[in-house]
Amino acid sequence: MDDRIRRVAILGTGLLGTSIALAAIRAGCEVEGWDLDPDVAERAGGLSGLKPRASLEEAVDHADLVVVATPIPAVASSVVLSLAAAPAAIVTDVASVKASIVSDVRARVGVATSARYVPGHPMGGSERSGPEHASASVVDGIVWVVGADAATDERAAARLAAWIEAIGARPVALTPERHDRLVAIVSHLPQVASSSLMGLAAVEEADEPEILLLAAGGFRDLTRLAASEPALWSEILVANRTEVGAAIDLFIRRLERIRADLDAADATAVKRAFDAAKSARLGLAAKPTVRSGVAVWQVEIPDEPGALARITSVLADGQVNIEDLQIVHSPEGGRGTVHLTVAAENADSAAVVLAAAGYDPTRLA
Amino acid sequence: MDDRIRRVAILGTGLLGTSIALAAIRAGCEVEGWDLDPDVAERAGGLSGLKPRASLEEAVDHADLVVVATPIPAVASSVVLSLAAAPAAIVTDVASVKASIVSDVRARVGVATSARYVPGHPMGGSERSGPEHASASVVDGIVWVVGADAATDERAAARLAAWIEAIGARPVALTPERHDRLVAIVSHLPQVASSSLMGLAAVEEADEPEILLLAAGGFRDLTRLAASEPALWSEILVANRTEVGAAIDLFIRRLERIRADLDAADATAVKRAFDAAKSARLGLAAKPTVRSGVAVWQVEIPDEPGALARITSVLADGQVNIEDLQIVHSPEGGRGTVHLTVAAENADSAAVVLAAAGYDPTRLA
Numbered sequence: 001m002d003d004r005i006r007r008v009a010i011l012g013t014g015l016l017g018t019s020i021a022l023a024a025i026r027a028g029c030e031v032e033g034w035d036l037d038p039d040v041a042e043r044a045g046g047l048s049g050l051k052p053r054a055s056l057e058e059a060v061d062h063a064d065l066v067v068v069a070t071p072i073p074a075v076a077s078s079v080v081l082s083l084a085a086a087p088a089a090i091v092t093d094v095a096s097v098k099a100s101i102v103s104d105v106r107a108r109v110g111v112a113t114s115a116r117y118v119p120g121h122p123m124g125g126s127e128r129s130g131p132e133h134a135s136a137s138v139v140d141g142i143v144w145v146v147g148a149d150a151a152t153d154e155r156a157a158a159r160l161a162a163w164i165e166a167i168g169a170r171p172v173a174l175t176p177e178r179h180d181r182l183v184a185i186v187s188h189l190p191q192v193a194s195s196s197l198m199g200l201a202a203v204e205e206a207d208e209p210e211i212l213l214l215a216a217g218g219f220r221d222l223t224r225l226a227a228s229e230p231a232l233w234s235e236i237l238v239a240n241r242t243e244v245g246a247a248i249d250l251f252i253r254r255l256e257r258i259r260a261d262l263d264a265a266d267a268t269a270v271k272r273a274f275d276a277a278k279s280a281r282l283g284l285a286a287k288p289t290v291r292s293g294v295a296v297w298q299v300e301i302p303d304e305p306g307a308l309a310r311i312t313s314v315l316a317d318g319q320v321n322i323e324d325l326q327i328v329h330s331p332e333g334g335r336g337t338v339h340l341t342v343a344a345e346n347a348d349s350a351a352v353v354l355a356a357a358g359y360d361p362t363r364l365a
Numbered sequence: 366m367d368d369r370i371r372r373v374a375i376l377g378t379g380l381l382g383t384s385i386a387l388a389a390i391r392a393g394c395e396v397e398g399w400d401l402d403p404d405v406a407e408r409a410g411g412l413s414g415l416k417p418r419a420s421l422e423e424a425v426d427h428a429d430l431v432v433v434a435t436p437i438p439a440v441a442s443s444v445v446l447s448l449a450a451a452p453a454a455i456v457t458d459v460a461s462v463k464a465s466i467v468s469d470v471r472a473r474v475g476v477a478t479s480a481r482y483v484p485g486h487p488m489g490g491s492e493r494s495g496p497e498h499a500s501a502s503v504v505d506g507i508v509w510v511v512g513a514d515a516a517t518d519e520r521a522a523a524r525l526a527a528w529i530e531a532i533g534a535r536p537v538a539l540t541p542e543r544h545d546r547l548v549a550i551v552s553h554l555p556q557v558a559s560s561s562l563m564g565l566a567a568v569e570e571a572d573e574p575e576i577l578l579l580a581a582g583g584f585r586d587l588t589r590l591a592a593s594e595p596a597l598w599s600e601i602l603v604a605n606r607t608e609v610g611a612a613i614d615l616f617i618r619r620l621e622r623i624r625a626d627l628d629a630a631d632a633t634a635v636k637r638a639f640d641a642a643k644s645a646r647l648g649l650a651a652k653p654t655v656r657s658g659v660a661v662w663q664v665e666i667p668d669e670p671g672a673l674a675r676i677t678s679v680l681a682d683g684q685v686n687i688e689d690l691q692i693v694h695s696p697e698g699g700r701g702t703v704h705l706t707v708a709a710e711n712a713d714s715a716a717v718v719l720a721a722a723g724y725d726p727t728r729l730a
Binding site: 137174183186190191192194197198201202204205208212214215220221222224226228230231237248249250254255259263266273274275276277284305306310315316319321322326 | 488502537543547551552554555557559562565567569570573577580584585586592593595596599602606610612613615616617619620624627628631632633635638640642643646647667671675684685687689
């Protein structure tokens with residue numbers, strides 16, 4: 001028997017819900033949708049082709065799969081209602097924390113009924129919101145965590161993973177606990193560190209207005225995340241507070257170790273820690289969709305209109321896609337240094353086209 | 366009497382020393398140079414027009430200004446030797462820490478003689494090294510700290526500041542103690558935080574290889590500095606260890622405060638801290654040479670060869686200089702979001718040329 005997922009219900013038709021609807025429709029699914037705000041569901045329908053329904057129950061009625069894409073506080077309730085209203089459907093969600101939602105759902109409907117709930121987390125999104133900014137490309141190639149554990153129906157998890165692949169994303173299996181622990185370190189802790197550093201500099205600035213004059217590229221890199229949406233992030237961090245707290249503790253312990261090495265004027269110990277971090281950083285892929293690894297080229301360009309246009313055109317003419325680009329203002333003005341990240345398989349062609357155009361690229365990674 | 370600086374000696378003719386020589390020669394100065402490695406001095410001479418000398422004494426003999434551009438451990442000795450060999454010259458240095466060098470020099474020659482030593486710190490440089498990569502543009506428009514205090518000869522400090530301006534940089538007066546305290550927060554602490562975060566994730570990776578799959582743009586921003594040169598940075602941090610230690614303490618205190626708010630599930634308190642950091646971050650100028658402030662535009666582009674070339678060409682054609690550009694892979698593949706930073710006075714023209722070319726820019730700051 002073919003157990004492909006064909007009929008999908010989306011609950012919450014904002015940017016992410018509507019983007020998933022678009023990707024599912026592209027893959028041949030029939031999609032129905034519901035939103036707490038009927039106007040949002042209507043707009044999502046007009047833009048994406050999903051069929052807006054007047055109630056959650058109506059939307060999930062014929063679904064093989066229900067995708068809960070509501071704000072975090074409404075996720076567990078929406079999952080519970082869907083499990084009851086669609087007794088044969090797989091139910092998943094897209095929240096960026098998992099364990100607390102899983103235990104909430106299990107506490108309310110029991111382990112047997114909740115076996116059809118397969119927690120999910122597509123690691124994508126956009127700074128924008130609303131169905132107007134939705135696009136199927138939001139899910140293209142992204143890592144989409146499938147958070148099954150021992151109590152989850154195995155076949156349901158396998159069907160969900162196959163559907164994720166069919167609509168263009170990349171399923172990665174992680175238990176809810178592992179998911180929460182890992183995102184605490186690579187996503188939630190960076191947010192805390194970035195805001196803390198920016199907050200510290202801002203307080204110092206009251207007494208020392210020159211401080212931000214001295215802030216070069218490195219400080220800007222570290223504080224970029226501090227501009228993220230505070231309401232959204234405080235909600236995510238509180239939902240994952242145990243793991244975020246543990247990650248903060250590990251981070252503080254590392255800071256204290258470097259502090260102790262500095263107190264002892266032990267440059268060798270500090271260098272050893274920095275060496276390990278440097279080699280780990282150089283091995284970090286620029287983005288998850290580049291599976292073969294990446295290469296980073298450093299190139300100097302003049303700091304003037306047209307300089308970036310010229311170097312990016314040179315690479316475009318050579319059919320080299322730029323995976324990442326960073327302008328490093330190490331010499332704070334006058335010229336710029338650019339770090340270009342390309343897929344490892346394009347490393348040589350990038351160098352060849354850059355050199356042919358008169359640039360002098362240095363390979364960093 | 367005209368007290369302009371006309372004759373300059375550069376001690377240590379690596380990338381920064383030779384770049385300063387080039388900028389000084391461009392401004393009409395005569396420059397002599399010396400390096401511990403005679404071959405480096407010869408190469409610097411051939412590339413820049415500075416006259417290489419066989420000894421420190423010979424190089425500083427006729428100088429109005431001696432610029433010590435040696436590695437940190439050799440700075441204080443070179444300053445002391447120069448004060449003795451050139452009894453009328455102003456002596457400055459370019460080290461990225463100041464107070465420990467000042468007190469070392471004063472302890473060795475006394476306050477009276479050391480009054481001619483005016484500590485300096487040009488906040489520029491390059492990831493490269495050696496005179497071959499020197500360029501006068503390394504100093505163009507950079508902030509160059511003049512670290513005079515009450516014991517420094519005022520006229521010497523004023524002459525040095527005038528010369529810094531004459532060769533194209535931007536003198537900023539800060540006492541050695543304030544300088545060290547501020548760079549500890551905006552330069553040295555970010556290095557410690559970045560390496561600590563990367564080291565933490567790398568250790569976790571041994572057990573959880575999936576962790577770096579989940580690492581999106583924010584994590585990459587925060588860990589970029591971890592790829593900096595460990596030998597150089599461990600030396601700088603140890604030289605400024607008291608201030609760096611204090612900055613680490615302040616940072617840990619902020620992290621602990623957020624940790625306590627999370628323990629208490631106090632989303633409002635977390636949001637309050639994030640709000641303050643966000644507004645400070647949005648006010649941070651992209652780079653010090655842009656004095657009028659900056660504007661940041663967010664634009665979506667397809668993730669394919671030529672997309673960056675097209676948008677940067679559009680701005681180049683409109684004569685808009687791009688001060689900073691960041692690719693945000695929030696939807697981890699398929700398309701990209703670009704944050705374009707331009708000078709505030711170009712904010713409107715950037716929007717007009719982008720819109721005319723079919724982009725839909727959103728202003729972030």
